[in-house]
Amino acid sequence: MRHSRLWTWHIFAGLVILILLGLHMLIMHLAKFSPNSLNPAGGEAIDWANVVARGKMAFFMITYILLLGAALFHGLYGLNTIIGELNVGHGFKKFCGVALTLLGVALFLFGTWAAIAARGAAMGM
Amino acid sequence: MSETKKMITFHVRKFEPGRDAAPAWRAYSIPLSKGMTVLDGLHEIKRTQDPCLAWRYSCRMGVCGSCAMLINGKPTLACNTQVSAVSEKEICVGPLPNFNIVRDLVPDLTPLFEKHQAVKPFILRKDQEEMENPSGEYEQTPHELEAYLQFSYCIRCGACMAACPTFATDRDYPGPMPLAQSYRYTSDSRDEGFEERTRAVDRASGVFSCHFGSECSAACPKGVDPAKAIQLMKRRMVWDYLHFLKRKKPCGIIHGQRTTGRRENIPEPPEYTIPQK
Numbered sequence: 439m440r441h442s443r444l445w446t447w448h449i450f451a452g453l454v455i456l457i458l459l460g461l462h463m464l465i466m467h468l469a470k471f472s473p474n475s476l477n478p479a480g481g482e483a484i485d486w487a488n489v490v491a492r493g494k495m496a497f498f499m500i501t502y503i504l505l506l507g508a509a510l511f512h513g514l515y516g517l518n519t520i521i522g523e524l525n526v527g528h529g530f531k532k533f534c535g536v537a538l539t540l541l542g543v544a545l546f547l548f549g550t551w552a553a554i555a556a557r558g559a560a561m562g563m
Numbered sequence: 564m565s566e567t568k569k570m571i572t573f574h575v576r577k578f579e580p581g582r583d584a585a586p587a588w589r590a591y592s593i594p595l596s597k598g599m600t601v602l603d604g605l606h607e608i609k610r611t612q613d614p615c616l617a618w619r620y621s622c623r624m625g626v627c628g629s630c631a632m633l634i635n636g637k638p639t640l641a642c643n644t645q646v647s648a649v650s651e652k653e654i655c656v657g658p659l660p661n662f663n664i665v666r667d668l669v670p671d672l673t674p675l676f677e678k679h680q681a682v683k684p685f686i687l688r689k690d691q692e693e694m695e696n697p698s699g700e701y702e703q704t705p706h707e708l709e710a711y712l713q714f715s716y717c718i719r720c721g722a723c724m725a726a727c728p729t730f731a732t733d734r735d736y737p738g739p740m741p742l743a744q745s746y747r748y749t750s751d752s753r754d755e756g757f758e759e760r761t762r763a764v765d766r767a768s769g770v771f772s773c774h775f776g777s778e779c780s781a782a783c784p785k786g787v788d789p790a791k792a793i794q795l796m797k798r799r800m801v802w803d804y805l806h807f808l809k810r811k812k813p814c815g816i817i818h819g820q821r822t823t824g825r826r827e828n829i830p831e832p833p834e835y836t837i838p839q840k
Contacts, residue, residue: 440765440766440804441765441766441767441769441770441771442761442765442771442797442800442801442803442804443804444771445771445797445800445801446801446804446805449801519771519772522733522767522768522772523729523732523733523736523768523772524732524733525732525733525734531767535767
């Protein structure tokens, strides 16, 4: 595959992580400044009522999946690049590339299922 | 009154594959003369102490790039380095790192030239007929020339390759010199070979493996900035993938002779000092 594509997505994934982690900091640690709709029960952001309220929102389910995808791609592509620069055989590098891709896809599918299932559980409460 | 000459010790890394088990340092003490370069010092050692000492050199004035070696830990040209500027007492001279050693201070630069060749370091045009049978000059403005001028000062000495931390571990990585040359030709307004050159560097262990450590730029004895060229090449490739890259038509050709005459304000040349026949 052309690495200019992978590199471009690597940069985009980094930007997505930066934005979503900024959002995480705003919601979880700067609750005073975040909109009330994100912590409707008031009090601490980590209170169970607020967690359930956020779990019901489709916005959070989508951002969890987006953050998971961006973090997995950014991290695993970075790891693959590091392995590619080691003085090891081509066969090992190729094996690592395939193994990391499969690991990334499997973790993404599992994490996506978990995010959707968590929303379903929150909706039932 | 007798004048005592100042002495300097050269520690030279000696190695002859097939005979020596491993490279070893050998010390030579020679008189330090004014303006002595490291290359002069090596000549003095060869003349007076070790006729078997091997290194590569040619022009002796920083143009050919043959005498690149590791001088006190810095890859640079031996002919361009004054001994007194490096040290007053001791100096360590070794072959360029990241290359196999042919003998003593002679590195095997085959990978450098192979990688250079792979990026097609020449003007590529789609008009094959014009390439083979040129009908005129390519028209290039001074502004277009400036886009690649500094990268064209590269003398392929290999100092940047010796300084590169990525090339040190990943032998598939093209290295700073070939990558900088791929940008030098890609940014040339006469060239149409971006896609072809991209195929050579847009791969695993390609242009995107550069960490932007900039050791190559610090090492370059000609003041070229290969790290900058690599980043510009990366940007161009990403822009191309995102379809943001403006495709320019390559510069045109001036057919036949220029019709413009000599400008009036240019003075006539002086008379010949030797009578012409």
